[in-house]
Amino acid sequence: MLNGYHYKGPLPLGSVVAHNCGAAGLFSDAVNPDVVLDAVENGDSYVLSVRVDGIERTFTGAITSLGRRHIGQALLVFLRELQGLPSYNEWGTMVGVRPTKLLHKYIDTYGSVEEATRHIRDEFSVSMEKLDTLAAIGVYQRPFVEVGDDRDVSIYCGIPFCETRCVYCSFPYGLYQQYPQQDLFINTLMMDIDDMVSLCESYGLNVKTLYMGGGTPTILDNDSFDTVLRGLSRIVPKGREFTVEAGRPDSVTKEKIKSMESCHVNRISINPQTMDDIILRAIGRGHTVQDIDDMYRYVRKHTKLAVNMDFIAGLPHQQMAHMVDNMDYICQNLPENVTIHTLAIKRGSPLYDLQMQEHVPNESLVRDMVQYAKERLEVAGYVPYYLYRQQYMKGQLENIGYTLPGKACEYNINIMEERQTIMSIGPGSSSKWMRAPLFRQKKQHMPKDVDVYNATIQSLLNKRHALCDSFWEVQ
Template sequence: MSNLTYRYTGPLPLGSVVAHYCGAAGLTTTKGAPVWRLEGLGAEEGYTLTVYHNDVPVAVFKGALSNEGRLEIGGQLLKLIRTTQGRPALGEWGTLVGVRPTKMFHKLWDIDENSDTPPAAEPSNPDEPGTVINGCDTAVQVLRKRFDVSEPKIELLKAVATLQRPFVAPHETADREVSVYGGIPFCQTHCTYCSFPYGLIQDYRRIPEFLGAFVNDATQLKGLIETYGLQVATVYMGGGTPTSLGDEDFATALAALAKLHRENSEFTVEAGRPDSVTPHKLATMAKLGVNRISINPQSMHDDILKAVGRGHTAAAIKELYAYVRSYTNFAVNMDFIAGLPYQTLSHMEENLDYVCQARPENVTIHTLALKRGSPLYDGVGREAMPEAAAVEEMVARSKERLEAAGYVPYYVYRQQYMTSQTENIGYTLPGYICEYNIRIMEERQSILSVGPGSSSKWMRAPEYRQLQQHMPKDVSVYIDTLSALLEKRSRLCKKFWEG
């Protein structure tokens, strides 16, 4: 896998598109000598991209000085890289890149419901589809003809968009409905595939100050919710690993978020690692109204868990799950990753054996993505990662077995630098959709956040353009600048809801 590197020089707009398409082919940037060297130029007559492979010029691609021209070059580059790798020129997603492919479906659906005279246009960017018209049928045609997406992936997107529609269709009260995210940025160990954690909780010396800031943050947000007459649809506590906090500290943070929770609505906590979950924390969750948790094995194999830095065993996952089933009424999500170091199809089959026996309400199958800043991205363990074809088989087999067991896909997203051109799919048993996952993926509801590293996004139909605020990832900066951060959030709320 270490030969999958590139370096780009040239205009930034073209470079942004090149990064997406290189990521779709499994390439990452490098500070050393790259296998692929890409030199871009922009002039009045258009863009030019010269491609070198092992310092040998192999292609020159040209496109108009527009987003369409950049996408055309990106598609040609993707085909070249894949064929050089010995793979078909296009995978099942064709030349479609971008994190949220279902956004196109919903944008088309909106316009079809509100217009009898659809103008003919095509999207220029899959994450910002622009003015494309005529509902689901047009979306299918655009995916098929413009992006060369395969029929199975088109059917997947149709099924997911149809299931999501009641949650995302515009309606009269949507403007005052929000979700709340609370971020706890700490973990007990650093998984090799992850770039998220601020740091290890045992190394941070200002936990009491962090908790005070978190509570003040949530309290101020509660006031804003009341001031603007907002209805909280879902609350989600994520991380990091929220349960890495000690019992009493966890109770303090969760109680602050619980004050934002509306009775009988969704309230989720990521309890991803069994080595961080205690009976006391589970009792606290139940007392404060939590009704969903995530228990995230990633793998049911101890050697793989150790290789990626997880601090628990497969047996501990089974013990925690059995305890939750015996002593709580929580709906449970489980995450698994396809493409981990040393993983084979047999490993994934054994993961699925456990899922089909345990039957958690939700299961998410992630394709490993090389995240910038993670140890894997920097090369630690990459030589043991399975090839793209093997990962694709794991993902396909997961879909086949989960659907046979009664699960249906309800959200789908993709990431840059995936180890194969596949996707992440959230599956649910009928009647157990996690609404927050739809909200965060489709970006059609305002999400207000609490905690370091979290992001607030204000959304409104029909454009769903965003006002945004990103809290500092550095916990100490968050603590020390909280007053200014809360003043900014107040101003953004006033601008959005009062104009």
């Protein structure tokens, strides 16, 4: 299989090349690339030369967005064929992480879901099955993404630590137990939270949803977790959607669940990833299947929290029987939401760095797992309500969130479709200010490095205030 590529040429085409090479499973590598791509502008056309193992191909296209797209589509087909993969898959030549965002743009343009999906079919050769899924999600989401007041916002709070590192993960800052300045981090985070309370009051913001994610937010000790939750509860009005990612049952205590209830949290995400103990150990999780079940039953018995559960298709050593077990558990217990992720192999993850890919099932099997999960969930009464894709996903597939009717997590829709302002708290998080009809963004990215976040918090908050002033035109 091909692994690395190196591109030299015009920057606008380079972005398209990067997306399509990523969709073919290639990472940027300037030192020892398998694929070398050189592009020039020749009159009103791009000329892209591609060299792989003595094979050379040339692709041309107009110096326009459409011309760049045509080159990218042809490049993707070529790279898949070179790796012995089918040149066509269900998503055709569509790359990018938010197909439903594009769908809503076309609904705005054409006035109907039918015309929007027809345009996507003609432009990207997407299969009818994927179009049907897109259409169903578009119809479900439409009431949530209709234009509202530009002071309707969602809030994200990120805790970028975990207790162990999953082999597929490239995100968390580090292991919380090894971080020497936990108290300083909590104090800085509370400054961030207090400032967000002030912003919401100053600008008259209507907080629709709040999501506390990670990393693993429940990695905080009981007292710190309670302190942070009480701060966040000042931001979101009681009764609004308030979600905590409680993904690892080994990090959740009864005291933390009581804190959630007392701070009017109404949704949690329990993320098994798999209901197989051998695979859990192989991927670096610190809990067992029994821990998952014990936590789920405790939450159901003692709280009214809505529950999401995440699973991944394509984990090392995974077989179809494992996905059958996963769906058996879901269909017997019926959590409000279920998300089926497709494994994405990311540079910087142990799965990539330790060369563990040989244990990952092939894309045909992963595709069968995703399809099986879809069929079982729909029979059980779930409907798809959000979808996104990532680079380096097995089989160029997708992640889909399913919900029982009327139980969708609104935040997940907002973060994917980018039609509502989402302001963020915590290191590694991103604020995006959005306004119809163009939904162009003002952005602020908090530093991923927690020490930098701690050291520069006041200047970060000053910048956030300035962006709010600019967006809401405060004189």
